[in-house]
Amino acid sequence: MVEKLASAERDEALAKLPQWRHDAAENAITREFGFPDFSRAFAFMTQVALLAEKEGHHPDWSNSYSTVRISLSTHDAGGISAKDIALAGEIDRLLERAPA
Amino acid sequence: MVEKLASAERDEALAKLPQWRHDAAENAITREFGFPDFSRAFAFMTQVALLAEKEGHHPDWSNSYSTVRISLSTHDAGGISAKDIALAGEIDRLLERAPA
Numbered sequence: 001m002v003e004k005l006a007s008a009e010r011d012e013a014l015a016k017l018p019q020w021r022h023d024a025a026e027n028a029i030t031r032e033f034g035f036p037d038f039s040r041a042f043a044f045m046t047q048v049a050l051l052a053e054k055e056g057h058h059p060d061w062s063n064s065y066s067t068v069r070i071s072l073s074t075h076d077a078g079g080i081s082a083k084d085i086a087l088a089g090e091i092d093r094l095l096e097r098a099p100a
Numbered sequence: 101m102v103e104k105l106a107s108a109e110r111d112e113a114l115a116k117l118p119q120w121r122h123d124a125a126e127n128a129i130t131r132e133f134g135f136p137d138f139s140r141a142f143a144f145m146t147q148v149a150l151l152a153e154k155e156g157h158h159p160d161w162s163n164s165y166s167t168v169r170i171s172l173s174t175h176d177a178g179g180i181s182a183k184d185i186a187l188a189g190e191i192d193r194l195l196e197r198a199p200a
Contacts, residue, residue, distance in 0.1 A: 038149075039153060045145075052138070058138050058165050059163075060164045061162065061163055064160045064161075
């Protein structure tokens with residue numbers, strides 16, 4: 001059973017994920033992603049879905065045309081856990097990979 | 101340019117889509133879909149994404165594990181148009197098709 005991070009641990013972890021922010025109301029970490037169009041937004045969502053299924057940890061997320069908003073929280077732990085931090089880092093890495 | 105439906109037209113169309121409801125706050129028609137797990141929820145989302153791209157009309161939608169919520173509105177028309185009604189019907193038909 002994964003445990004919720006203490007506030008200091010969470011803030012330290014978030015310092016390494018500068019594009020994610022702590023949403024206190026949702027008790028989650030969130031990031032919004034913009035793409036040129038729906039096709040590219042959904043292609044990204046497909047990559048995130050495969051990652052989430054592999055990790056057994058799934059986002060709460062929404063899409064409106066070219067915008068994707070992802071919210072990560074560990075419901076079983078009642079807050080943000082190391083699983084959320086790890087998944088956020090992996091999602092960020094998806095976007096770093098440019099075609100060769 | 102597609103036009104917003106008058107209230108009576110919208111209500112008549114919605115009578116044929118009993119699982120969709122008019123969300124006055126969102127100025128949209130919405131439906132929530134439940135699946136056995138994330139994999140099946142995302143498979144459905146992929147089908148909806150292909151349909152939306154083909155129709156050139158895209159949903160505002162969210163997913164949380166096995167639940168998908170779809171909201172359809174025609175932003176250019178400032179409300180619900182025939183395009184939303186048509187897409188809602190096509191989305192419903194995706195779920196009617198059982199494997200042979």
